[in-house]
Amino acid sequence: MANSKLKVNHIQSNNHIMMHQRNDGIPFDATLFKDININRSAVERRAATLSGRRSIKKEWQAAWLLKAITCIDLTTLAGDDTRSNVYRLCAKAKAPVRKDLLVAMGMQDANIHVGAVCVYHNLIKDAVSALGKSNIPIAAVSTGFPAGNIPLKEKLKQIELSVAAGAKEIDIVVSRRLVLNSDWKGLYDEVAACRRACGEAHMKTILATGEIPTYTKVAKASWVSMMAGSDFIKTSTGKEIVNATIPVSLVMIRALRDYYELTGDKVGFKPAGGISKAKDALNWLVLIKEELGNDWLNPDLFRFGASSLLGDIERQLEHYVTGRYSASYRHPMA
Numbered sequence: 001m002a003n004s005k006l007k008v009n010h011i012q013s014n015n016h017i018m019m020h021q022r023n024d025g026i027p028f029d030a031t032l033f034k035d036i037n038i039n040r041s042a043v044e045r046r047a048a049t050l051s052g053r054r055s056i057k058k059e060w061q062a063a064w065l066l067k068a069i070t071c072i073d074l075t076t077l078a079g080d081d082t083r084s085n086v087y088r089l090c091a092k093a094k095a096p097v098r099k100d101l102l103v104a105m106g107m108q109d110a111n112i113h114v115g116a117v118c119v120y121h122n123l124i125k126d127a128v129s130a131l132g133k134s135n136i137p138i139a140a141v142s143t144g145f146p147a148g149n150i151p152l153k154e155k156l157k158q159i160e161l162s163v164a165a166g167a168k169e170i171d172i173v174v175s176r177r178l179v180l181n182s183d184w185k186g187l188y189d190e191v192a193a194c195r196r197a198c199g200e201a202h203m204k205t206i207l208a209t210g211e212i213p214t215y216t217k218v219a220k221a222s223w224v225s226m227m228a229g230s231d232f233i234k235t236s237t238g239k240e241i242v243n244a245t246i247p248v249s250l251v252m253i254r255a256l257r258d259y260y261e262l263t264g265d266k267v268g269f270k271p272a273g274g275i276s277k278a279k280d281a282l283n284w285l286v287l288i289k290e291e292l293g294n295d296w297l298n299p300d301l302f303r304f305g306a307s308s309l310l311g312d313i314e315r316q317l318e319h320y321v322t323g324r325y326s327a328s329y330r331h332p333m334a
């Protein structure tokens with residue numbers, strides 16, 4: 001299709017490597033968040049308006065979907081992960097969209113790749129060898145993922161081992177009991193210790209919001225995680241019964257906006273778990289744009305944690321280019 005070419009300014013190219021300044025955190029100060037009280041119905045009302053408000057069509061939709069790809073932490077976190085499925089995942093991470101589709105969109109030289117590959121510790125070495133010199137970072141889930149119910153000493157050891165094995169990003173899970181008991185200083189100390197163990201690796205802190213009973217606690221846990229030096233806050237492990245939702249994302253995004261206003265530090269956001277449709281990805285990008293602005297719309301500050309989103313995005317891009325939908329089995333990977 002002649003009109004399927006994207007204009008250069010529809011999407012920035014994706015030659016980035018994690019260059020963003022880190023969040024060093026601030027001393028624990030409960031007065032900064034103790035009065036937070038989130039109005040659940042106001043959050044849910046705002047979230048409900050999101051999908052009907054903006055309709056992104058044609059070349060703009062294609063450009064936003066390519067942008068979404070650059071923000072995916074392409075993930076496999078299964079008990080039966082092997083070297084071969086990690087190799088396939090990494091091949092897809094380096095070339096996430098079929099060449100013919102990129103050529104049709106005029107994007108073959110844009111170096112589109114995903115934001116990171118996310119695996120369990122034992123698969124890091126396979127990801128390192130499969131990704132080669134691609135500059136795509138490896139994110140490892142550590143600290144007793146997904147439940148996090150192991151001693152802190154072991155959590156820190158896991159982080160150190162993952163960094164030594166080549167992970168440039170570490171996704172930690174918080175101890176939910178600290179959040180449930182409102183032990184905010186305990187949570188701060190745990191997250192700050194993890195941050196020290198990460199060294200140069202960027203740290204994403206998973207709150208597992210599906211196991212946190214109120215939005216007020218989600219907001220407070222977000223604050224404490226940022227104060228303790230998290231580079232990203234992340235909704236979910238993908239293993240909770242309820243994973244990423246728009247309302248919980250809104251609560252976390254507003255906490256990081258307030259944290260930025262206070263400290264000048266931009267903390268990233270990663271919704272994860274159950275995001276598998278291109279239209280959901282667009283909703284999250286719109287939410288980020290409306291609440292935080294364009295600064296956050298890049299892989300340094302925004303990621304999707306997703307194992308099966310890429311396949312649907314590629315299918316939508318094929319529809320954009322050819323005018324037809326292919327069967328989903330033609331895009332089986334991710």
Ligand SMILES: O=C[C@H](O)COP(=O)(O)O
Binds near residue numbers: 236237238272305308
């Ligand atoms: O962090 C990423 C999640 O585990 C992925 O969840 P998903 O398999 O539902 O996409």
